[in-house]
Amino acid sequence: MAAAVAVAVAGGAAVVAATPASAAVETIKNATFTWGVSGYAQVGIFGPWTFKDLSGNATQLVGSVSGGSQSEYVVAPKPATSMPFSDPQKTPNAVRFTAGTGTVDPATGASTLSWTGSYTVNAYPALYNAPNEIYSDPKLTLNAQGSGTLSFHFEVGAGVDQAGAPTPAQDLGRVALVNFANGAVTGLDADGYTATPAYQGVAVTVPEGETAQVASCTTDGGATGWWGSWNPAFVNALPASVRPHFYSTGCTGNQDLKPALPVDVSFERYAPASVTVSSTDLQSDGTTEVTVQGTGFAPALATGTRPPFAGVASGAYIAFGRYADVWRPSAGAPPSARTNPAGANGTGAAVVWAVPAASFAASSPAQSPAATSYTELRTDGTFTAKIKVNKAWLASAAGNYGIYTYAGGGPTVAQYETFTPITFHTESVTFGADASAVVGTPASLQVKVYAADGQVPAGEVEVRSGADVVGTGTLSGGKATVALPTDFAVGDHELTVKYAGSGEVRPSQATAVLTVTDAPVVEPPAPSATEVVAFDATATAGRAFTLPVAVAAPGSVVAGAITVRDGAKVVGSATLTAGRANVAVSALAAGTRSLTVSFVPTASTLLASHTTVSVAVAKAAPAVKVTWPAATHGKVATAAVAVAAAGLVPTGTVQVFDGTKLVGSSALSAGAAKLTLPKTFTAGSHALRAVYSGDSQTAGATVSRTLTVATASSTSSATLSSSAVKAGARGKVTVTVAATGATATGKVVVTIDPRAKGVKNRTVTGTLNAGKVTVTLPKLAKGAYSVTATYAGSANVAGSTAKVRTLTVR
16 A cells, blocks of 8 residues: 655645555566577587577577677576586577566566567477477466466477488477476566576476486586476477477486576566645545546556456546555455445546547447546546545545545556545634733733634644744643743733644644733733634525524633624624523525624623624525416406515515416515406416516515316397298298307307107208307298207307297298
């Protein structure tokens, strides 16, 4: 875990650099791998082995054993390694692979590295047609103790064996050529190491009929006593023609040259990521937005393992969180060790993801770089993020508050892991009462410290005269009496009272004056100064509210009266109890009010004082009640509206809308209004809204209601032009339909019902005009007929039937 950073802040915010992650497995770049195979390969039977056909990232370093001049790969001669001794000492032939990738723990050498490319080795002159040995794509794996393997994709070409018999080509696939035992790594530094393969004492059992391993070598006569083998699985996979090059087949001659030579590894480390945070010492209440600047977050280090950035550069999380002491993914810490704010306070607020712009095109599901949850991880490994911090969001969590970064989208990248501690504080105010003393006598200073959030400050205070500390004290209940020395000269001495802070409560200071006189003051002591403390409050128009007030005077029990004025008007008063009062303040007009809070002491030993406090008075929320009438088309209806708000008589206007159409308006009087609804309302349902406009003290409001308007009733009457007509003549009937407040329209049906049995009725239809129509009857046979007029009604007027009339045809 990164060490905490101590920061002294004077007069403003500090920019703090986070410490990088402690040593851990790191992704590295441009790794090189240099190897001379073995001492045997440097001399062979017919001379140094041939290195040829290099491809990919493999190059040959030609040593002085073959007339070259390479000095980059130098190994000590036998018995330090299997390199043959010469005077002057020759350098070996070697192969160097470059552009390797993988991970390394710089503290231990634990590595997983791989390279691409190949080279071919042949231990014999070309005339023998011995098979080639093809080494491709090396991979080196070491653990923290140094043990591991070096593997290649290994092939043996076609050729002939020592007896001249043809041997086929073999592809052994990937095989570990050598193993490494614990302690194999030496020379470890920040950018490389040497690893020596195991050989001595490694037993191998070769196929029956071949030269068996000799394991009886001794150190008699100054011999090395070496016997051993390369990785037995590799040795036994080789054809018999080349197998003896890799294990001990005797104890003399070139047998001591068969162990594998050391492997030299070097690499480049990415610069560790770091961040700066615009402010790390924050108020303990409320939300603060800090700016986080990141550098060293090389995009290539992190490749996502899960959506939405799987398989592409997935960047880093920047988070305000409360994490355990062991929190780093690279240290194996589980997600439960990292607690971030949840919900709307989390992603896009306290947590932002820095992602390369190019990664969004491949995101799945598709992501937008414009989303608040993202910021750009620039190609140079830098980012700028805005992070919201609020202590309360993580109050229930355990761990260390801070700004944290680590790889996003699933990968583990130690270089990305940083921790910048965040501390929270509460402002304090220190008050020191002026004091007096007679020269040569002890004096003391009364000190009181207040915390903005209501905490009772604890800790130490000191009093200075200039640069000299002249007294100290410990707060109890936020107060302290500091004893002063007796050597002050006559006169006024300005003293600085400093509170050191404690926990989250910030330091503060004040000044006080010590007056030293020649003789005792005969007059009564001057009244002590007092301080009125009132806090901003909110209120609602028309309603009284409570204003907490405290009065302090160091060293005194404060008693007296509090008066609260709005301008010249007294709006509240109270009597202090133990220096505090909750003042009931009468209702205030809406708006921001500046109230004067005055203290008048009971005792003459205290001075009166006052302060001002700003109160935001919100408009009152009204209760709007509408009594809707029963409505009928053609009749005027009246809705009664009552608007009430506690402590107020609302004024203003009430309007009624039918949909978006204004259909009525009235001003409130004594909080009430009558709204006349038009008689032209069509029959059916109407979505009405009563909208109260509000006034200077009362907020507006809306009440909705669906009003059903009934159809107007109608009365039909029928009048025959003559009650008796001659046969063959046509009579007439005039039908009149009356409707209250409306004009009937539509059809009238006149039914002629012969009174003689067995004769069918006949009907005639007419259309009303201005509520009236005259219908000509058909020619009728002699007889008596009942004539009935029926009005079917319309959308706004109900139907009706006229009184039956009798028509006689002679």
